[in-house]
Amino acid sequence: MTASAVSARDHLTAVHDEVVRRSPAQPEFHQAAREVLETLAPVLAARPELGEAALVERVCEPERQILFRVPWQDDTGRTHVNRGFRVEFNSALGPYKGGLRFHPSVNLGIVKFLGFEQIFKNALTGLGIGGGKGGSDFDPRGRSDAEVMRFCQSFMTELYRHIGQSTDVPAGDIGVGGREIGYLFGQYRRITNRWEAGVLTGKGVEWGGSAGRTEATGYGNVLFAAEMLRRRGEDLPGQQVLVSGSGNVAIYTVEKLGELGARALTVSDSGGYVVDEKGIDLGLLKQVKEVERGRVEDYAHRRGASASYVPGGSVWEVPADLALPSATQNELDAKDALALVRGGVKAVSEGANMPVTPAAVRILRDAGVAYGPGKAANAGGVAVSALEMRQNSARESWTKERVESELATVMRDIHDLCWHTADRYGAPGDYATGANIAGFERVAEAMRAQGLV
Template identity: 85%
Template sequence: MTAASTQDELAAVHSELVRRNPAQPEFHQAAREVLQSLAPVLAARPELAEAALIERLCEPERQVVFRVPWQDDKGRTHVNRGFRVEFNSALGPYKGGLRFHPSVNLSVVKFLGFEQIFKNALTGLGIGGGKGGSDFDPQGRSDAEVMRFCQSFMTELYRHIGEGTDVPAGDIGVGGREIGYLFGQYRRITNRWESGALTGKGIGWGGSAGRTEATGYGNVLFLAEMLRRRGEDLAGRQALVSGSGNVSIYTVEKLHELGALPLTVSDSGGYVVDEKGIDLELLKQIKEVERGRVSDYAERRGRSAVYVPGGSVWEVPADVALPSATQNELDAADATALVRGGVRAVSEGANMPVTPEAVRILQDAGVAYGPGKAANAGGVAVSALEMRQNSGRETWPRERVDNELAAVMRNIHDVCWETAERYGNPGDYVSGANIAGFERVAEAMLAQGLI
């Protein structure tokens, strides 16, 4: 079987996927990006093209959609929609976050779950891929309203999860507060202290040191490895960071720690450029304590910070860029602006934040590009370490978690690099990540039979 004929077969698989899953553009995009990478491995290893393995990989093992009724503080009833897509468990229990945001729909959850299969496989920590969430918006809601929503959400979700089945975590709109409410309701309904059923918990009741920081830290560590492979150093580099949530905050923190200068953060209203570097403590105060806006940061920072309403954070010249907000936030025009501004490397802190056209522009310009399924795997890696601690009823010191995270991210980088080289695409982290993750899942699926 030639790579060309295999590519035709993969294109046919994608066409059928689109036909069977109409009006799911994010899922179509995620599947296409992976399938386009697999022709070399299927041509070299035809056994991985047998038993409809690709088709099975693209079809979730289970999709759960449910109603979430809840009351606000004024007694008004609202009805949201909840989702959990359990995509693939060949390597272990389903693992992936819950996202609470108005943009959440089945397409978004399926794209995230599909990406999670390969991301989790790359960690080497024995976890499958899944994702979930709701179109509920916690922004502006009281703690009591968020609690009532989380309790209603878990009243349905509890029957589908468990430490050996499916282990959700946080994502956009789901932080420590939400995980606490969700876990409390799970414990109340099941009458079990099953701490491994959710990750992202508080350190005093089953959580792991370093979990809050893990996605942002891991992305910066991956970026540093990409630069090191080129004989360059992250220290002294000017960096662009988008977003201002958990991932962005701890991306900024790790950039400072490694000697880089993070210049920007953003939100839906605009972005801030701080020529002295983002003041981490002020950013945390505004975003984590006050739940404010980046415009507030600019007002209180002083002359070094400028707030730009609207526009694109990628217009700012810099050495490296870490898109950390949401999917498809960096398009072809943004990529062109980054190349013009002298960017050397782009590493994804969010899931699929760079559009396919933008990826091509970056790669054609020789920019090192780290896809999210590799670069932002730090969060799920520490979640898996939290599961390990829960199963042994242990609490690891922060230093051990940090060392484990650094080792995982270094290993992910090296596996992606070596796999890309082995299949004739040196330096292409996209093909390396897709093929390495695919091989691990596909081999397990073949070994376990036609299920």
């Protein structure tokens, strides 16, 4: 290692130590920062100008952090108080862009980890959007539509003053789907007296949304995985695939796999997982999860002899060719990675945000398994959100075919950018290094050009 590389590594270690000191008790954010920082030494050694003016330090510190209370009443008249968050992390490339997550696990550290990842993910798309994230520790599960509406209205009553189509554009995430986006947008219109369609993405197609947005994250991850296989001289048709989760990302991952000739064998939720030897029945899965808001155990009971339900356990125990973790952060650990390697997996591509732990990533790399990090592999969702913003600005509505064509181009370009960047900096085939460096270069160059802001 050259002296410049050692100096860069020491600098990055010091930056991470400062991140931990200044943001205590936020382990997910610390993990996300470390995962990026430990890959940047080659670019700082080769391009010392990107290590000046505290560019790395500034990337790790949000431009703005907003915390607020969200009081609301349930159907019995009881008042509840939740916390709302919006972290506007970096706007060097465009307005802040990132989803809202409603889940009991949400806290400031979770939102900062997601917002930090969003900076690089959005930069990789090349679509002129900055990084941000938000949400609440509110749990919509089991709540009536009226309760969810009252919560969303209270949440937006504070959030509206911080967002706008040229400022900050939230979207959905875990716990925030079309229902929640509708209630949020309605309250925004009510307060501002403006039809500002570009302020939220993930809207209904009939009122400013984009065709293909619902499917985009899952579709995009499958397209990225197919590109990784192609680099290995293989094709997606005929591959047996493990999918975790059973929400939006997982459902449309299953759908795209089927369209392209692969077979999804599994889905899961917090109670356990299903293995379906014939392949997951997409129609039944959508009925159980999207219409009935049921559990994967219900799917197994109704599917018949081909499907078995395993309470608890790990979906990664099932032998397969590909693994597409699509549930939540840190769901695939070192033990799971070893099981995947024993089961003959060729590639792991992240549909969720940071679902593979650092120890698991190392095991996969050492075994020669291709690993697609979420900031690259699951960028399809935010890419189509940016396309929705473009349609809103022009007051246009594109066909689903056009959106899917644009998405395929974006995912192929992201894959190739990560591949070639990794090769350029001496890490051939390392998509994580390629994604981190390529995203950092784009953001740092913009920050450097815009001065000390």
